[in-house]
Amino acid sequence: MARIELDLAHAYKANPQRDEDYALLPLTMTFEDGGAYALLGPSGCGKTTMLNIMSGLLQPSQGTVKFDGRDVTRLSPQQRNIAQVFQFPVIYDTMTVAENLAFPLKNRKVPAREIQERVGRIAEMLEMSHQLDMRAAGLSADQKQKISLGRGLVRSDVSAVLFDEPLTVIDPHLKWQLRRKLKQIHHELKLTLIYVTHDQVEALTFADEVVVMTRGRAVQVGPAEALFERPAHTFVGHFIGSPGMNFLPAHHEAGQLQILNQSIDVSGERRLPPGPLTLGIRPEYLVLSATGKTDTLPAQVLRVQDIGTYLMVTCQLGDLNLKARMSPEAAAPQPGDTVHLQVLGDHTCFYQNEVLVK
């Protein structure tokens, strides 16, 4: 087990000039020993690149990777003692399930008794004990992926186990079960787990700390709550949550916040820098009221959707659409109604050049 420190950048092209040439922009990051992390971001954001650099399948074009302070930048995955699970199941066709699970240990000349004990334990955790003697080639895709997961977890001395979207091929109901299983295994084995995904639910339920990435940049690192309550970057606000945060262009000047044509006095509440700002508020915290006040914005209700456990109200404010979540018990407005939006509150965030104003 190890504490992983990154201080690097990576470009697949030689001589990167602009930001777009980099798959990973220069960054420094630390993954603590024994933690459960998720790298979250849309396709092409650099999360798999970062994972492959940590595992040693890829060498960063500049900078270093350190395990427990030791520079391992030029070492192979084997020398780093990393385990990695890939998006699609990789199994050894001619071997049985047990032989597959034992393979990483056998290659490292672990004594037979220890192998048997360890394989038995992992198989039990993954609920595969009854399949140990079956040929791996004949199993279904999700069973094969369980074997891949098992091979990742079977070594007790690994520096870290890296997962590259491992549940893509798994059925939704099994996905949920396996995710819980992984969390449980994390508590039992105390391994450092790093999990790459583009699915926010997966990331937020699995990890203690989530690294949100976009366009080669890690824009925020934090627990699920922080990502939800105080997104450090407009991308985080937009990407986390369903639907994402509402954004409104605003302008601040001497305690007066100008939103569209309306001016709201914010002098007493918080310190804001002067100039153009973006106001962000989550649909969960956007309050609709029937009567207007000095700090509310009048808007038209466009749609009211019933999403089962809550109502989704879409309002039109100028050219912008804002979404609000309401409980189904509340008196729902009708499409065409005029409502007054309370956009300022404890949960409102302000952004300057996409970055949160502290």
Next chain:
Amino acid sequence: MSTTTKPVNQKAWFLVLPVIVCVAFSAILPLMTVVNYSVQDILSPDRRIFVGTEWFAAVMRDQDLHGALWRQIQFSLAVLLVEIPLGIALALSMPAQGWKASAVLVIVALSLLIPWNVVGTIWQIFGRADIGLLGYYLQQAGFNYSYTGNASHAWWTVLAMDVWHWTPLVALLAYAGLRSIPDAYYQAASIDGASKWAVFRYIQLPKMRGVLMIAVLLRFMDSFMIYTEPFVLTGGGPGSATTFLSQYLTTKAVGQFDVGPAAAFSLIYFFIILLFCFVLYNWMQSLGTTQKEASHG
């Protein structure tokens, strides 16, 4: 047949008819001619005697033919034993991508483009002691090499020629098999700490199984029917050292006009190849089914 009142439509047979006609003219009729010859003694176009299984009985007793068959089996086995491992080794050492890969592919495929009789001629000259590159230098090295005079030299030369001509086919098939293995397998193996041998044994070889089966089948059938190359190189000699089955039969049928026994053995020849392909095919199929059974278990 189902019991529902589906209208019966026999028109589809007309669509199959052209194929039946083609196959009849290209395969069934010629084969029937051979059957015809194998059960009759044809003395002249209007004097033919039905002899039943007499020709079949005769070829079963023919010692020369047994010799040719035995030589043929040995040769085909030797071809498989040399060409399959060598083809795999070649494929493993070929570059995976870039201009080098294209260049190597073209070079490797070159020998496959040469017609059989030209291959024979090339090796005939190549092996000559006076002007041939191989023959001359073997002589210079003190090795009294002569594919025309020494039976085992002739046999090994024919084998070397076949290896040179056809190993590239095995290599290309194996190469195609190797290239279809996703990178994730190699990455996983490297993370699992697998040695090069383990990667070959547990990833590359199992993934190449399908194409290697095709390679074995093709090389067996082709080498079992080998004719032109040894005919041009050695003419079957010295003695009968390199007289393989098809050449023996040709000599018998065309040279000696023993059409009856030749036809009888042609049919046996045909069934040997059919039997081998049938066994191999079923073995391949059974490899597939054991996997399917496992998934139900």
